[in-house]
Amino acid sequence: xxxxxxxxFRTQPYLREASARVLAxxxxxxxxxxxxxxxxxxGGQPGDSGALHWGEGEVAIVEARKxxxxxxxxxxxxxxxxxxxxxxxxxxxxxxxxxxHMRSHTALHLLSVxxxxxxxxxxxxxxxxxxxxxxPEPPDDVAAVEAALNAMIARDLVVSEDWITEAELExxxxxxxxxxxAPPKGQGRVRLIRIGAGATQVDLQPCGGTHVARTAEIGPxxxxxxxxxxxxxxxVSITLG
Numbered sequence: 001x002x003x004x005x006x007x008x009f010r011t012q013p014y015l016r017e018a019s020a021r022v023l024a025x026x027x028x029x030x031x032x033x034x035x036x037x038x039x040x041x042x043g044g045q046p047g048d049s050g051a052l053h054w055g056e057g058e059v060a061i062v063e064a065r066k067x068x069x070x071x072x073x074x075x076x077x078x079x080x081x082x083x084x085x086x087x088x089x090x091x092x093x094x095x096x097x098x099x100x101h102m103r104s105h106t107a108l109h110l111l112s113v114x115x116x117x118x119x120x121x122x123x124x125x126x127x128x129x130x131x132x133x134x135x136p137e138p139p140d141d142v143a144a145v146e147a148a149l150n151a152m153i154a155r156d157l158v159v160s161e162d163w164i165t166e167a168e169l170e171x172x173x174x175x176x177x178x179x180x181x182a183p184p185k186g187q188g189r190v191r192l193i194r195i196g197a198g199a200t201q202v203d204l205q206p207c208g209g210t211h212v213a214r215t216a217e218i219g220p221x222x223x224x225x226x227x228x229x230x231x232x233x234x235x236v237s238i239t240l241g
Contacts, residue, residue, distance in 0.1 A: 005072040006035035009048065010191075013102065013210040016095045022087045023071075030065075030073035031082055037091045038064035040072045044122045044129075045101055045209045047075075050093040054083040061091075098210065100126040100240065103218045106159055106211045107149070107238055109195060110218075112177050113203050114149045115139070119178045120233055124209070127240045135234040138226045146223040149238075156216035157196040162204075163189050169206065177205050 008018055020033035031052065038061060041047035047064035052074065059081060061074045076082065083089050101124055108129045112119055121132035139145050169175060169190045193211055195203040212218060220241030227235040 004070040005033060007072070008035050008037050009039040009210055010208070014213075016093050018091050020089055020091055022083050022085050022089060024085060025082055026073055028075065029078060029080060029082070030075045031059075031061075031089075032067065032071045032073055033089065033091070035091075036064065036072040036074070037093050038072060038074055039098070039101075039210050040064040040066040042066060043207065043209050045105055045124045046126075048093060048098050048101075050091065052083060053090040053092065054087050057081060057083060059083070097126050099212075102210045102212045103127070103240055104129040104238070105207075105209050106195070106215060107153065107218045107221050107240070109193065109203055109205065109207070109211075110149055110152050110215065111236065111238060112205075113195075114145055114152065115236065122178065128238065130235055130237040132229055132233055132235050134232055136232045138228075138234055142223055142226060146221070149221055149223070152202065153215045153218045153221060155196075155200070156214050157200055157202065158214055159211050160194050160197065162192045162194055164192060165189050175205055 008015055015037060018037050020035040022031055023034055024032040038048040038050060039045065049063060050061050052059050052061060059076045062077060063075045065073045065075065067073055104124050104127060108122060108131055111131055115133055118134040119131050120134055123130055166188060190206050191208055192204055193207040194201060222239045222241055224237040224239060229235045
């Protein structure tokens with residue numbers, strides 16, 4: 001039996017419903033399918049939630065996580081009835097929550113452009129997010145940073161993906177902005193998220209998360225109070241307007 005899962009969340013991030021076949025159950029009430037709409041927790045982005053439907057059955061999915069065998073475990077509530085192994089199920093995504101994650105995630109990539117400093121950490125939420133920067137002193141004018149971020153969003157830049165080999169990434173270490181999370185290795189290639197194209201390109205960095213197709217989908221963003229998280233560490237939080 002294989003536990004590998006086709007990552008529909010990566011190839012079709014706007015897909016809200018899809019069929020799959022159950023491959024296995026896990027001891028903690030999880031379900032592994034041959035394909036997953038649900039993004040598994042990783043890279044600062046929370047795992048997706050939603051539901052599985054089969055025949056007369058239905059179970060809520062509260063989170064998705066990765067397995068070491070290239071699979072995605074869909075976690076259910078305690079004691080929930082699970083679809084049988086081999087059953088055909090319909091996956092339904094909590095789209096409103098996922099789309100907020102997509103908008104927030106792309107906004108954080110742009111924040112790392114507006115504040116061109118090494119990133120020491122980050123977290124994505126539903127309609128909010130934050131990046132920690134190696135920043136000895138906070139910006140003199142936070143309003144100007146916010147205005148620059150919103151101006152870049154309003155350019156409606158295309159967001160696309162590309163792939164390079166691990167050797168190519170090692171030869172271009174400047175692509176990696178996040179010091180706290182290393183790009184996954186051992187698969188032979190690394191996914192890049194590109195914002196803009198050609199002369200309009202503003203960002204290119206390794207990322208396995210879900211993103212909007214164009215920056216204008218993010219909408220207006222507000223920057224909150226910049227927090228001191230250490231001698232040279234500053235936390236910059238954003239909220240979707």
